[in-house]
Amino acid sequence: MPTEKGRPDRLLDHVAGPGTAALDGAGEAMWLDVIAKMDEVYSDLLRYETDLEAKNSELEEAQAFISSVIASVSDILVVVDAAGRIVQVNPAFVRLTGVSEAEIVGSALAARLAPADRDAAAGIAGAAQPSDRELRFLTRDGVSDLMAVASSPRLDHAGRRAGAVLTGRPIGELRRAYEALHRAHQELQQAQRKLVEQEKMASLGRLVAGVAHELNNPISFVYGNIHTLDRYRTRLTGYLDALHRGGDPDELRRSHRIDAVVEDLAPLIEGTLEGAVRIADIVRNLRRLSFTRPGDRRPVDLERLVRTAATWAAKAKGDAVAISVSAEPGATAEGQEGQLHQVVVNLIENAIDAVRGRPDPRVEVSVGAAGPDMVEIRVADNGPGVAPEIADKIFEPFFTTKTVGEGTGLGLWISYSIAREHGGELALAPSAEGAAFALRLPRGRAEPDAGA
Ligand SMILES: Nc1ncnc2c1ncn2[C@@H]1O[C@H](COP(=O)(O)OP(=O)(O)OP(=O)(O)O)[C@@H](O)[C@H]1O
Ligand SMILES: [Mg+2]
Numbered sequence: 001m002p003t004e005k006g007r008p009d010r011l012l013d014h015v016a017g018p019g020t021a022a023l024d025g026a027g028e029a030m031w032l033d034v035i036a037k038m039d040e041v042y043s044d045l046l047r048y049e050t051d052l053e054a055k056n057s058e059l060e061e062a063q064a065f066i067s068s069v070i071a072s073v074s075d076i077l078v079v080v081d082a083a084g085r086i087v088q089v090n091p092a093f094v095r096l097t098g099v100s101e102a103e104i105v106g107s108a109l110a111a112r113l114a115p116a117d118r119d120a121a122a123g124i125a126g127a128a129q130p131s132d133r134e135l136r137f138l139t140r141d142g143v144s145d146l147m148a149v150a151s152s153p154r155l156d157h158a159g160r161r162a163g164a165v166l167t168g169r170p171i172g173e174l175r176r177a178y179e180a181l182h183r184a185h186q187e188l189q190q191a192q193r194k195l196v197e198q199e200k201m202a203s204l205g206r207l208v209a210g211v212a213h214e215l216n217n218p219i220s221f222v223y224g225n226i227h228t229l230d231r232y233r234t235r236l237t238g239y240l241d242a243l244h245r246g247g248d249p250d251e252l253r254r255s256h257r258i259d260a261v262v263e264d265l266a267p268l269i270e271g272t273l274e275g276a277v278r279i280a281d282i283v284r285n286l287r288r289l290s291f292t293r294p295g296d297r298r299p300v301d302l303e304r305l306v307r308t309a310a311t312w313a314a315k316a317k318g319d320a321v322a323i324s325v326s327a328e329p330g331a332t333a334e335g336q337e338g339q340l341h342q343v344v345v346n347l348i349e350n351a352i353d354a355v356r357g358r359p360d361p362r363v364e365v366s367v368g369a370a371g372p373d374m375v376e377i378r379v380a381d382n383g384p385g386v387a388p389e390i391a392d393k394i395f396e397p398f399f400t401t402k403t404v405g406e407g408t409g410l411g412l413w414i415s416y417s418i419a420r421e422h423g424g425e426l427a428l429a430p431s432a433e434g435a436a437f438a439l440r441l442p443r444g445r446a447e448p449d450a451g452a
Helices: 006-015 020-072 091-097 120-126 172-244 249-255 258-290 302-317 337-355 411-421
Strands: 076-080 086-089 131-135 147-155 161-170 298-301 322-327 332-335 362-369 374-381 425-429 436-442
Touching: 076 091, 076 147, 120 131, 120 161, 161 172, 172 249, 172 258, 172 302, 172 411, 249 258, 298 302, 298 337, 302 322, 302 337, 302 362, 302 374, 332 337, 332 436, 337 362, 337 374, 337 411, 337 436, 411 425, 411 436
Parallel strands: 322 362
Antiparallel strands: 076 086, 076 161, 131 147, 147 161, 298 332, 362 374, 374 436, 425 436
């Protein structure tokens, strides 16, 4: 306020001025001057007062605005001083604790916290850095919900630490939402597992159909051979009976066509035996697939594995595709034969699907070294290849570009999991044409078992 300090002095100068005659004339002028000055001061005062009032109402408005903001914030707000005493709280905190603001302000923060959380109070008031905690506050009748509380240091106008500001919100809500999400996720996983099981059942179905087809052939020729042998038996017993009755041996031998029977016997028996051996082989393969228990790992002969897988995949798909198989002699991998078989069948089936409709469909399966401790089974085709934009998706469950009923999108996902469980990996491999998948596995540690 521009108070004119010099003015009263000048007034005194005039009053105590020398000469009384001068006082009459000059006195009046002086008083007029004084009155004018006083008017001026008075109107200044008035102006300052209106200014002040305006400023005051602005300040009140700003304060009301801040208060209304603080009041309507649903998060709790607590301001503490450097000694850990509460300086201010917002209505949300009053609502949370059920204790009046008057009672809270001035009390220690520690006294407002649930007994288990009291130790945190000292750390909050004196902290130089912002921090986050999970705290409960005392309420009229117990303790509050768990709150996620963020505290930041508060500085005074000179930049000195003056306590802290705490804001917080209940995490019960968040936690409930998280739990609901977790439940949904678990249900999804369960559904996924069920689907995987279903897919496994479906592939088992395909396997059984393949086995039935495979067995049908030797069984039918064993059957046919037995019929022929039975006919020969009848012919031979007829020949022997006639011989005993005293017929002419040469004549009987010709009429019963005994030479043809004798000639035929060896290949017939050989063929039947071969059929029986094939059936035994198939059964042995099946036992190999079905009797591997989880964790039951042994060296697996990879050449035999890829050859069987190629046969089975071709059977399952029923396509006329040239599948070439080459293998490093004696290569083995440590693992469960049934599972590895499934992986290779999946890869070959995918390759067959990829080359469908090509004029020269080709699928190449090879087994080779991948470093000293690993072997690699590579399945390559001359199909359209995997587009770069889907290359990182093909191993995801249910990702498929095939139509409904043709593919579930689980093949590569299951294969990938099996490869990982074996301490190996399955990846898309670089190739000049089409697509190539590389399955890397740890080498077998001992001799492969001979089978049976
Ligand atoms: N050899 C390949 N060439 C081109 N694309 C391939 C090849 N192998 C897989 N893919 C792509 O990856 C997708 C996922 O393969 P995956 O084996 O997981 O499922 P699917 O073959 O579609 O169905 P499923 O195997 O469950 O019957 C396929 O739909 C296809 O788009
Ligand atoms: Mg597939």
